[in-house]
Each structure stands twice: as structure tokens, then as C-alpha cells.
Amino acid sequence: MAPAKPLDQLTPVEQSGHAVFVQHCSTCHHDRTTDPLNGPGLAGLYKKPYLPSGAPANDERVRNTIVHGRNNMPAQGYAMTDTELNDLLQYLHTL
Numbered sequence: 001m002a003p004a005k006p007l008d009q010l011t012p013v014e015q016s017g018h019a020v021f022v023q024h025c026s027t028c029h030h031d032r033t034t035d036p037l038n039g040p041g042l043a044g045l046y047k048k049p050y051l052p053s054g055a056p057a058n059d060e061r062v063r064n065t066i067v068h069g070r071n072n073m074p075a076q077g078y079a080m081t082d083t084e085l086n087d088l089l090q091y092l093h094t095l
């Protein structure tokens with residue numbers, strides 16, 4: 001699997017998404033490894049055909065997971081603006 005884009009090469013939008021990740025996701029997910037924390041590590045999220053649950057790895061499913069939560073993952077939709085959510089998805093594409 002190709003490595004994640006280095007942090008110092010992120011575009012401004014991806015940097016903003018990284019800040020959202022640190023604030024809202026990093027307590028439960030590693031982003032640059034697949035090692036589990038509270039939830040699965042997210043390295044290579046969009047490079048694999050399926051999410052850890054077996055759902056297709058696409059923006060619709062990932063957005064849905066973030067907004068509505070899933071099992072032990074709490075819904076985060078209330079916690080961020082649409083722009084922050086879109087920036088976060090852009091960041092997840094760099095992993």
C-alpha cells in the first residue's frame with residue numbers, strides 16, 4: 001500500500017481537514033497506521049475497496065459514518081460544519 005501523503009505536503013484544505021481529524025477523531029483512531037485504538041486505524045482508508053465494516057470505501061459511506069456514528073462510534077455531525085466535514089474527507093483521502 002502506498003504511504004500516506006506527508007503532513008508537510010498537504011494542501012491548505014487537507015491541512016484544515018487534518019486539524020479537524022486531530023480535534024474530533026484522533027482520540028479513537030490512528031490515521032497513519034492500521035493499528036486499532038478505540039476504532040480501527042484509518043491508514044489507506046480509500047486505497048482499500050472496503051471499510052473495516054465491509055461497506056464500500058467511498059465518500060458517501062464515510063460521511064454517513066461521521067455524521068450518524070456507527071455502533072460504538074458516536075455521531076459527530078453536530079460537532080462540525082459542512083466545510084470542516086468536507087475538509088476532513090479530503091484529508092482522509094491523503095491517508
Ligand code: HEC
Nearest residue numbers: 024025028038039051052053055065066070071072073076
Ligand atoms: C469515541 C471514539 C470514536 C471517535 C471520536 C470517532 N470514531 Fe470512528 N469509529 C469508532 C469505532 C469504535 C468504530 C468501529 C465501529 C464499528 O464498525 O463497530 C469506528 C469506525 C470508523 C470508521 C469505519 C466505518 C466502517 O464502515 O467500517 C471510519 C471511517 C471512522 N470511524 C472514521 C472516523 C472519523 C473520521 C472520526 C472523526 C470525525 C471518527 N471516526 C471519530 C470510534 C470513534
